[in-house]
Amino acid sequence: MILYIMCFFLFLVGVYGAITKRDLIKIILAIGIMGYSVNLFLVLLAYRTGALVPILKKGMNIPASMMVDPLPQAIVLTSIVIELGITALMAALAIRIYQKYDTFDITKIRRLQG
């Protein structure tokens, strides 16, 4: 249970960073932290103490309850790839913004009127 609570705490750290930080790069990092915490949460769901890898070999007779759930691991793999794409896109946007505005500070990047 303590693991889940800490995982949720990590999620909140990400939310806090994304909301309060003024630096574009720090915002990107905060979103990354949120993503990691959710990935960690998904992996925790699959974990079982003392369980085996879910690969069946000939002659093995292990009940399904003694295996780790493989589905969240597949999900995490996909979501990591998606997050990589989003992070790369946002970093590219941040670089282009820096070229236009000469700053990473979001309080100075305000040409749109709210």
Added chain:
Amino acid sequence: MILSQFIFVPLLAAFLIVLFARKKENYAAAIALAACAWILIVSFIAFFKLSSHGGMILNNTSGWKIPYTICLILDNLSSFMLIVVNLVAFLSAFYAIQYINHFTGKWNFFALFMLMLTGMNGVLLTGDFFNLYVFMEISLFSAYALVAFGTEAEELEAAFKYATMGAITSTMILFGIGILYSYTSTLTMADVGLQLRSGGTPKMIFLVYGLFIAGFGLKTALVPFHAWLPDAHPSAPAPISAMLSGVLIKTLGVYALMRIFFNVFGAPTVVMNILLLLGSISMVIGVYLAFVQWDFKRLLAFHSISQIGYIVVGFALGTYWGILGGMFHLLNHSIFKSLLFLDAGAIEYSTGTRNLKEMGGLSKDLPVTSKTSLVASLAISGVPPFNGFWSKLIIIFACFLAKQYVVGIIAAIVSIMTLASFMKVQKYAFYGKEKHSKVTEKVPLTLKISMIILAALCLISSAVMIPSIRKNYLNPIVDTFMGRTSYIDKVEPYFDKGSVK
């Protein structure tokens, strides 16, 4: 295999454009248009074939059966949405052929456009929670890039804002999916619904409700989550604004929200009340903020928030007339709002300005743009006989029938304010005194054709209100919502029953 075409045709088109059209840019438009035309035809075929399949076509994407695999499900609701999406996509792509001459990197534009369409079609067809997330990210990803397509300072800023908010809420949706998975050990929507229905309502479900309302609410641009829309939608090139405001917020937002809350969770009262409240606030705030805008596209973006409020209110009432009105307004809004954005794009193309104060007397120089935007303005403000009148009438009527008098009165007042706001647009842009803005370029042919077709559709779609058409084509769609979790019962025969869980 009719279903997988909706996903692989645009995906293949995006791939082919990147592969072949880098040097010869005319190929890009040709491939994109061919792909759009193909899936538009297929979506019509699917719509009319559906009744012979008992109202549902289900494809498993692998040798396994659900709930052990991802499935694509076509039912009345998704086939209707597919027609709306692919129709607007086709017309926007056609419009873009000549509009995009003002930009460089044509092939980039069309590849991203096709990728966005892939994501949207995928969201409409999928019957799996995680698959929904993946397709949503595909279309959002290309939407971020397309908003920044002009690479001007404002556009980059808007895209970054959109990407930040989109990424945060997508993470929330994934978190919600994770919680659902931990409770039900499945990702198939129907199976999740089935287990929640038999297992009672656990307390964690309220956390999931909250995460999903925040997540999909941001994609819908309901009011507390609306801040990105007025920046992102005007910054994109006009055909993309038309796609974003016309269909993206409806597929990723309204469709996903309603599919999940009605068909999987069985329309819980607490969520419906929240959505009713948010929808009413959206209507008022959107039109109020639109009132003070002088940037034409920004004004239209605020009106999108207000009109989305109508749609959400219609659905949140949960009655037959409410859902019918919401459904019909969704169709109508995607037609007239994309038309208005295309008009704004045509004005920007020929005069180079979006500021209403700099326009004036354009009705002489741009007759087609002026006429079509008049049609769209009348439609969005709800003047008979245009389509907007009927759907707004039904929604207001439904509010009174459901004894939500306050919401009904708000909807009626907002409708009048919309009319006032568009009278301002017409006066300053097209009919007032001629100002210093000059028409430097004529509006090209493909722009005109797209706009005329959409203007005709504004009138034609009123025909949906003819009772026999409504009975045959709209009622089955409304029934997918009225039956609440009957969606689950329809999917259940396809389940794999042989194996042990």
